[in-house]
Amino acid sequence: MTIRPNSIEARDTAFHLHGYTNPAAHLEIGPLVIERGDGVHVFDNQGNKYIEAMAGLWSAALGFSETRLVDAATKQMKALPYYHSFAHRGHTPAAELADTLVNMAPGNMSKAFFTNSGSEAIDTAIKLIWYRSNALGKPEKKKILVRNRAYHGVTVAAAALTGLPANHASFDQIVPTLRLTCPHYWREGLDGETEEQFTNRLAEELENMIVAEGPETIAAFFGEPVLGAGGVVTPPKGYWAAVQKILKKYDILLVADEVICGFGRTGQMFGCNTYDITPDMMTLSKQLSSSYMPSSALLMNERVFEPLMNEANKIGTLGHGYTGSGHPVACAVANETIRIIREDNLVEHAAAMGEHLRAGLNNLSDHPLVGEVRGVGLIAAVELVTNKETKTALEKPGKLGLQTNALAIENGFFSRPMMDAMAFCPPLIIQTHEIDDLLGRFEKTLDQSLAQLQ
């Protein structure tokens, strides 16, 4: 693309450092400027229309033009555009949201703490877990169990929990993490190993690691019910039951990172419902407010809250909190998002649309580039390979994903390459005919990508 002087493209290229973008390439390529949205579609400033098959970043549950959210934000802006929650200050939207979240979540939650991003929620979880260990007189209980290919965010502590190479390369790490095998049967299962045997092997790995490190040194296990950015990895049969049994045995807290899974994505309200997980803490964001406002929350049960309360009482205050914690406009938008998800039965709708999407993707299983189709509810991925036997793509991992993604954009839809897997996570409001449109464009994209290899 030629970048015109003083155009928005030129100004962006000159002044804007983008996350998850190669800065040198950006100087050459410039931005793809998105100007407006309508339902599951977004439009660029050249008038091109795209199906947003990622709901932005797994996040715009209600699509890109829900006027009820705009109205909720406007009304709250006019009444009280900002207030904080320090020093006993409260307001209606935050109290309402805390009540709603604590009561709708699985696992007997007790309190909600508000943050502004998934990473902040994860950071807060780590801090409060360490605080709790200190409160319990167990200052050595600090290590965190995480999985390879997990995604828990990018702040200093959260990035340490994330298990993807680009989040660690050349960045320093400060959190003591213990890293486990990614529960991806297709990729990590051994020759001849059944799914149940794979689960058992991972459970053994977990238990062996706990015993080797010393259970008294391990504070918590963080896990996404379905790993999202690491490749949409659904757990093997029996995985969460086996993990929970071991964590219970060794008195290790379980934090369910529901930042992607929460609010209907997996076909039930939470990923914890889908996989029968009873967490001690849950992190929520993204679909919480349909991402119309930055918003996130950390829920905790009494097992976490009580020692924390006692410790803070001794000290005189809980020395943690953000200027934007429980932002009234963000909370008002989140409250309205949850009302819409409930009133419009969007969880059931997502389950039905997800079946349609995954059936369509499964129909492409025989395509020479399709190695695995995976997913649950309305979240899916297609792993691209050039050799189905060896489950490999091109010599440079990720190249086939990037090539296919570039074609997808030309073909009018946004997926997301996760190395060589293409992700699908459309707004929950997507309809059957829009999924069919997406599937047609994806099939064409696969054919073109194959042709490029020949």
Ligand code: PLP
């Ligand atoms: N946790 C999970 C499961 C996520 O998918 C993400 C973001 O994609 C995060 C945490 C971090 O959220 P944020 O980007 O809002 O910091």
